[in-house]
Amino acid sequence: MKPAATVTSFPRRDLLKTGGALLIGFAIRGAAPAQEAEGVAVVLGPDQPDPKRLDTWIAIHADNTATIFIGFVELGQGCSTALLQLAAEELDLEMSQVNSIRLESHTMPNQGGTVASASIARGGPRIRSAAAEARQALLKMAAQKLQTPVERLTVAKGVVAVAGDPKKSVTYGELVGGKPFNLPYTGRAPLKPARDYKIVGTRIPRRDIPDKAAGKYVHMQHVRVAGMLHGRVVRPRGQGTYGNGARVISVDERSVADIPGVRVIRKRDFVGVVAANEWDAVRAARQLKVVWDQPAALPGAAGMHQQMRAAKTTDRVVLNKGDISAAFHGAAHMISGTYQGPYQSHAPFGPNCALADVKADSALVLCSTQNIYDTRNKIAAVLGLAVQRVAIRYYEGSGTYGHSCYDDAAEAAAILSQEAKQPVRLQFMRWDEHGWDNFGPAHLADVRVASDASGKILAYEYHGWQHDWMITETSQQLALGTPAAESSGPISQEISAFNLGAMYAIPNMHLVNHRVDGVRGYLKGSFLRSPLDLSIAFASEQTIDQVAFLVGMDPYEFRKHNMKDEHWLGVLNAVAQAARWTPRKAGARPDARIANGRGIALGTHISSYAAAVADIEVDRETGKIVAKHIYGALDAGLGVNPAFMENQISGMLVQATSRMLKEEVTFSNTNVTSLDWNSYPILRFEECPAVTAVVVQHLDQPSSGGGEEVLGPAAAAIANALFDATGVRLREYPLTPARVLSALRRK
Numbered sequence: 134m135k136p137a138a139t140v141t142s143f144p145r146r147d148l149l150k151t152g153g154a155l156l157i158g159f160a161i162r163g164a165a166p167a168q169e170a171e172g173v174a175v176v177l178g179p180d181q182p183d184p185k186r187l188d189t190w191i192a193i194h195a196d197n198t199a200t201i202f203i204g205f206v207e208l209g210q211g212c213s214t215a216l217l218q219l220a221a222e223e224l225d226l227e228m229s230q231v232n233s234i235r236l237e238s239h240t241m242p243n244q245g246g247t248v249a250s251a252s253i254a255r256g257g258p259r260i261r262s263a264a265a266e267a268r269q270a271l272l273k274m275a276a277q278k279l280q281t282p283v284e285r286l287t288v289a290k291g292v293v294a295v296a297g298d299p300k301k302s303v304t305y306g307e308l309v310g311g312k313p314f315n316l317p318y319t320g321r322a323p324l325k326p327a328r329d330y331k332i333v334g335t336r337i338p339r340r341d342i343p344d345k346a347a348g349k350y351v352h353m354q355h356v357r358v359a360g361m362l363h364g365r366v367v368r369p370r371g372q373g374t375y376g377n378g379a380r381v382i383s384v385d386e387r388s389v390a391d392i393p394g395v396r397v398i399r400k401r402d403f404v405g406v407v408a409a410n411e412w413d414a415v416r417a418a419r420q421l422k423v424v425w426d427q428p429a430a431l432p433g434a435a436g437m438h439q440q441m442r443a444a445k446t447t448d449r450v451v452l453n454k455g456d457i458s459a460a461f462h463g464a465a466h467m468i469s470g471t472y473q474g475p476y477q478s479h480a481p482f483g484p485n486c487a488l489a490d491v492k493a494d495s496a497l498v499l500c501s502t503q504n505i506y507d508t509r510n511k512i513a514a515v516l517g518l519a520v521q522r523v524a525i526r527y528y529e530g531s532g533t534y535g536h537s538c539y540d541d542a543a544e545a546a547a548i549l550s551q552e553a554k555q556p557v558r559l560q561f562m563r564w565d566e567h568g569w570d571n572f573g574p575a576h577l578a579d580v581r582v583a584s585d586a587s588g589k590i591l592a593y594e595y596h597g598w599q600h601d602w603m604i605t606e607t608s609q610q611l612a613l614g615t616p617a618a619e620s621s622g623p624i625s626q627e628i629s630a631f632n633l634g635a636m637y638a639i640p641n642m643h644l645v646n647h648r649v650d651g652v653r654g655y656l657k658g659s660f661l662r663s664p665l666d667l668s669i670a671f672a673s674e675q676t677i678d679q680v681a682f683l684v685g686m687d688p689y690e691f692r693k694h695n696m697k698d699e700h701w702l703g704v705l706n707a708v709a710q711a712a713r714w715t716p717r718k719a720g721a722r723p724d725a726r727i728a729n730g731r732g733i734a735l736g737t738h739i740s741s742y743a744a745a746v747a748d749i750e751v752d753r754e755t756g757k758i759v760a761k762h763i764y765g766a767l768d769a770g771l772g773v774n775p776a777f778m779e780n781q782i783s784g785m786l787v788q789a790t791s792r793m794l795k796e797e798v799t800f801s802n803t804n805v806t807s808l809d810w811n812s813y814p815i816l817r818f819e820e821c822p823a824v825t826a827v828v829v830q831h832l833d834q835p836s837s838g839g840g841e842e843v844l845g846p847a848a849a850a851i852a853n854a855l856f857d858a859t860g861v862r863l864r865e866y867p868l869t870p871a872r873v874l875s876a877l878r879r880k
Contacts, residue, residue, distance in 0.1 A: 180521050181243045181506065187270070188313040189242050190263035191220070195310030197291045198230045199267075201260060204244030205252040206236055206503060206527050207341060208534075210840050211777035212252035214340045216260050218773055222332045223264035223325055224305075225288040236527035238505050246504035248535075248660065249625060249739060250838025253773055257836050259320075266322040267314065274308045327771075327832040334832050336776040341529075353501045353528035354486045354560065361488065361556040363411040364549040365418035366608075367404040369425045371568040371805035375603055376617045376652040378402065378610045380426040388422040397421065398552045403612035405545065407553050418562065429802040430654060438473045438577045440654060441598040446647040452630045455641030460592035464583030466683040468676055473865040474576040474668030476656055476798035478813055483531030484561035485538040489546035495522045496550075500543035501530035508540055515544045515609050516551055534662035534788070536571050536602070544608035564808040569607055572798055573661025574599045574651070576668035580676040588684040590695045592641040595673065597628040600651025602659040617652045624739050625664045632669055632845065636701040636735045636742075637677075637692070656800065663738050663785075663841035667792060670736035670845030671852055671866055678719065678732070678853045679862070687716035688733050688853065700768050704744040705735060707827045708766035712746035719857040726753050730858025736845030742768040742829075743842040745786070747850035748822075751858045753877060756870030758855065760790045760822035763847055768829035769839040775828045781840050782826035789847035791816035797867050 182189040182202070192200040201220045207213040213233060221231045234240075244256050268288070275293035276283045285296050294302035304310075327334075344350035369379050381402045389395050389406070395417040398405045406417040432440040461467060487500035489512075496516055502508040505525040513520040525543075533539060538561060546559035561569075577598040584590050601619035609615045620626070627646040634642055651658055681691035689709050696702050714733065728751045735744050746764040751757070763786040772778045795814045799807045807813035848866070856862050861876040 181239065182241065184242050185318055187263060187266060187316045187318045190260065190318060191267045192313075193267070193271070193305050193309045195306045197304045197306035197310070198232065199224060199226060199305070201231055201233050201264070202241050203233050203236070203256065203260065204242040205247045205256045206505070207529055208247060208503070209529070209532060210252065210781060211339050211774060212247070212256070214337060215253055215773040215777055216256060217340070218332050218337055219257050219261040220264040222330060223261055224268050224291070226291045228332065228337055230291055236505060238509050238523075238525045241505070243506045246507060248503055250741070250840040250842070253836045254740065254838055257773065261324060262320045262322065263318055265324050266318060266320070269322040270314055270316055271305050271308055275303050278303055278308065330832065333771070333773050334775070334830070337774055339777070351528065352483070353499065353530045354483050356488055356499055356528060357558065358488060358490070358556050361558050362407040362409060362549075362553055363414040364405055364407045364546065364557045364559040365414045365562065366545050366559070366565060367406060367418050367421050367423055368565065368569060368607075369427060369804060370564050371800070371808055372607075372656060373427055373804050374430045374654055375657045377428060377430060378607065378617065382424040382426055385422040389417045389420050392417050392420070396553065398549055400548060400552065400612040401614055403545075403548060403608060405549050405559075407549055407557055415562070427803045431656075431800055431802050431804070432654060433802050434475070434797075434799050437575055437655075441575070441577045441649050444649045446598065446649050449627070449646045449648070451628055451644040451646050452642050454643075455592075457592050457594060457641045457643040460641035461581070461583050464591050465586040466680055467581065467583040468679040468683065469579070469581040470672070470676055470679075470864055472578045472580065472668070472672035472675070474671060475866070476572040476575045476658070477661055477792055477796045478567060478570045478572055478798055478807070479533060479535055479537035479661055480567060480570070480813060480815065481531045481533055481537055484563055484566040485530060485542040486558070486560040487539070487543040487546040488556065488558045489543070489550040490556040491516060491547055491550040494518070495524075496547060497524045497526065498543050498547055499526045499528055500546070501528060501533065501539040502543065503533070503536065503539075508543055511540055511606060511609065512543060512547050515612065516547055535573065535664065536659035538566055538570060541569065541606045541608050544606050548608060548612050567808045567813055568805045569657075571603055571657045571659035573664055574602070574658035576665055578668065578672035580672050582676045582680050584680050584684060586684075588681070588686050588691055588694050590637055590639045590680065593634045593637075593639045594643045595628060595633050596645045596647060597669070598647040598649060599627065599665060600649045600655055600658055601626050603651070603657045607657070619651050621648075625660065628665070628669060629739065631739060632666060632737045633673055636698065637695045638697045639695070656798070656805065662788065663844035666736060666738050666841070666845035667789065667848040667866075670734060670849040671793075674734040674736065674846065674849035675852050675856075675862060678856065682719055685718060688719050689714050690716050692733070692735065700742040701735060703829050704742045704766040704768050707829050708744040708746050708764050709733065711766065711825050711827050712748075712764040714746065719853070720860045724753070727751070728753060728858040730854040730856070732850040732853025732855070732857055734846040734849035734853055736842070736849060738838055738841040738845070740837040741770070741839060741842040743846050745843060745846040745850040747847065747854045749851060749854040749858060751855060751873065753859070756873035756877070758794055758851070758868055758873065759820070760794065760851060762823045762825070763790060763850070764825040764827070765843040765847055766827040766829060767839060767843055768831065769837045769842070770831050770834040771836045772828050772830050772839065773836060775830060778828045778839050779826040782828070782843050783824045785841070785843040786824040786826070786847050787816065787821050789844045790822055790851065792844075793848040793851045793866055793868060795867050795869070
């Protein structure tokens with residue numbers, strides 16, 4: 134276990150008071166360093182590089198450096214550096230000798246989406262194995278050139294030398310620099326054992342941070358190209374049901390006639406504007422008069438969960454173990470409850486943006502995405518071009534944490550460019566981003582847990598309701614009339630045995646997933662960081678806590694009492710140790726106005742192991758909860774870079790606090806009504822808790838997910854801390870002051 138990393142909040146106002154002065158300076162220039170014009174030339178080639186060829190993954194240069202071709206995108210998680218660590222380790226190169234290039238279709242391997250914390254778990258083995266195979270090939274070349282058996286060769290910094298005769302050496306660059314390997318990628322080369330690691334497992338600084346800190350990093354929102362137009366979409370302020378999309382009744386182009394040079398673009402129900410000047414496009418999008426058909430087809434936020442329960446569902450028994458009925462019948466203690474989780478938004482700070490240059494027979498789209506090849510398929514379908522004639526070039530956006538509107542923006546830019554016959558930079562407005570997001574789906578849960586008199590859990594039952602994820606982007610739906618449809622299949626779209634009860638040794642379990650039809654009567658939904666896991670942990674771990682309370686056991690000791698898996702025990706003990714947990718029965722707090730509470734919880738996403746402790750304060754008069762300190766522990770197998778994992782844990786703890794205390798999409802019977810930061814509040818800087826991140830390291834085990842797993846237990850720990858502070862439980866989040874006060878009055 135690595136030492137805990139603690140971050141304590143320090144309000145900016147206090148910093149300014151301490152400094153005694155604030156100096157503001159500025160300079161005027163044509164463009165900021167991160168806003169230089171970007172070339173649009175692209176070479177279209179084969180559909181995608183052949184993953185069975187070693188040259189698809191690695192190139193060795195004459196200067197003894199290597200380029201590693203990585204198919205995963207940098208989203209702020211540090212994978213663009215961590216994957217280079219794996220390659221450098223296997224190649225016996227230093228980090229200064231390895232690099233990568235901008236991710237682009239036709240030149241980078243298709244490694245699938247950067248989703249489900251997969252960049253290291255799925256991408257790492259392929260990069261690592263390719264590097265090992267390249268090293269093996271280079272050693273064979275060196276053995277032939279040096280006329281020495283491979284067994285007598287050593288490698289350091291890309292220099293192959295004969296053991297005992299260091300003057301007899303050759304560099305990788307001299308062996309193959311500038312030329313392809315022309316070898317198949319077999320994946321059979323032996324990997325370096327963990328005991329020999331020099332780079333993997335160390336705290337190498339992230340490659341992208343210096344430019345980001347200096348304002349030189351080129352985010353998607355910064356990119357400009359010569360001759361481009363600025364574009365905006367025009368839609369109702371807030372989406373209605375996913376199935377209905379948005380239907381145009383009429384468009385009055387005369388309403389923007391006073392804005393010179395503005396063009397109104399319409400394709401079926403897709404409406405947008407383009408102009409040479411960005412402010413003209415913004416004004417036109419605001420001013421254009423469009424009459425929309427907005428049927429009252431939503432249940433409203435207050436009626437959504439009742440609609441889910443009453444809906445006809447597709448049911449699947451996820452797990453049925455033991456005799457659940459007999460176990461509940463003979464139990465000494467039993468608790469049941471219903472829990473509700475809302476839609477929540479991706480809400481990136483900078484609305485999504487894309488730039489498209491569409492020609493008669495080809496297209497280049499510069500955009501943010503989590504999967505360049507999937508985005509390419511979508512763009513090709515919208516434009517009516519062959520997939521091979523569309524190129525996608527990746528630029529990092531302002532943060533996404535799941536499937537936000539990046540594909541929607543890319544499609545919109547492509548449609549506008551195709552119609553305008555010029556490059557178009559399209560950026561969403563705040564009301565577009567908030568109102569037309571692919572929200573993290575809402576969840577309804579019925580939970581029942583029973584134990585014997587000694588505190589052993591005998592039975593566990595969970596029924597979960599939610600809909601699947603959208604697959605038809607709004608731009609395509611409006612422009613082509615493509616029907617709304619949902620995906621199915623991924624484990625993270627529904628309840629699973631792994632994040633429901635797998636952490637405990639329970640002999641009798643019954644888990645049922647109830648899938649509702651999300652096309653009719655619901656909002657667009659897709660994966661939001663740690664999808665469903667907050668709702669699942671919120672429901673499950675509160676119920677576990679309630680059983681501990683009935684038994685009269687400390688919440689931490691009760692969980693240990695019911696666990697056998699060493700990974701779950703490892704994170705539970707690690708977070709309790711970091712938080713200096715003192716055993717006691719929860720809920721025994723005095724009735725002072727400011728009540729202090731502490732909660733603990735376990736949870737995960739789909740692969741790793743996580744636990745959290747939350748220390749909070751509750752104002753009984755206002756109902757406001759203040760998160761004071763959140764602790765998170767994560768076991769994700771091999772942590773390639775523990776510092777990156779600590780960063781991820783810290784971010785998850787803050788985001789879980791925001792989502793548990795503040796975030797909720799609101800909507801009426803016709804449309805979404807939370808369209809800005811006032812109607813969809815998030816945690817402010819001064820409200821951030823101190824955070825402590827603990828990495829449980831296993832150098833000899835495969836890497837698993839490290840970017841989502843702590844969110845669920847952190848959210849549940851906050852809910853359990855509320856009970857510890859006040860003796861009341863909330864069955865619906867976010868834990869707003871109004872809901873807290875209502876619960877206190879009912880106590």
